Amino acid sequence: MRAEVGADGQPPLPSAKVVSKVLSENSSNTTFLKNAGVATPSSKSPSAGEEALHEELAAERQGSAVLHQELEELKKKSEENDEALARTQRQYGELKKQQEDCNRILSHLLTQNHLGISSQP
Template identity: 50%
Template sequence: METIRAEAVADGQAPLISAEVVSKVISPDSSSCTFFKNAGLSTRSLKTPSAAEQALLEQLATVKQKEAAITIEFAKVRKRSEVAEEALEEKNLILQRILQANIIGISSQP
C-alpha cells in the first residue's frame, strides 16, 4: 500500500490542505491504491476505451459539435431579429409622426 509521509514545509511554502492530502491517498490513478476497490467503486482505468465506449465518445463529440453550431446559428438569428425589431420600431415612430401631422393638418383646416 502506498504510504504518504509528512514532509517538513519549507519556509514560504504553504502546507498541503486536507483535500490535497486525501486526493493523494485515494487517487484512482494510483496503481497501488485499493481504497476504491475495497469500497466497491469502479475507477477509471488508463486502458484504451472499448469499441462501444469509443463509439459513444465519438457520438458525444458529434452531438457537441452540432450543439455548438446550433448555438452559433441561434445567436445569428437572434441578432437579425433584434435588428429587424429595431427597424420596425423606427418605422412605427415615423408612421405615428406622419399620422399626427396629418391629424393636426386636417383639424386646423377651416
C-alpha cells in the first residue's frame, strides 16, 4: 500500500498511517493502535439526532437514578412506620391488659364496699 511517490504526485504516507488505515478498515477494535500510541482515524462525528438521543438517554438515566433513590427512601420510611405501628400495637395490648386489671380491682372494691354497707345496721 505504500509507494515511494503516489500516482497523483503526493508524498508517500508514513508507515504508522498506513498501518493505522489498514487496521481501522479491517477491524473495529483499535485497542492495538491505542496501546501502540498510534492515532486512529476518527469515525464520523455523531449526527444531531444521535446527539439528542444520547442527551435524552443521559437524562432518563439520571431520572431513573433519582427515582431509585426516592424508592429506597420510601422503603426505609415504610419500614420505620411498620416498626412504629408494631410498637403502638404492643403498647395498646399492654394498656388494655392494665385497664382490665384496674376494672377487676375496682369491681372487687365496689363489691366489698357494697357488702360492707349492706351488712351495717
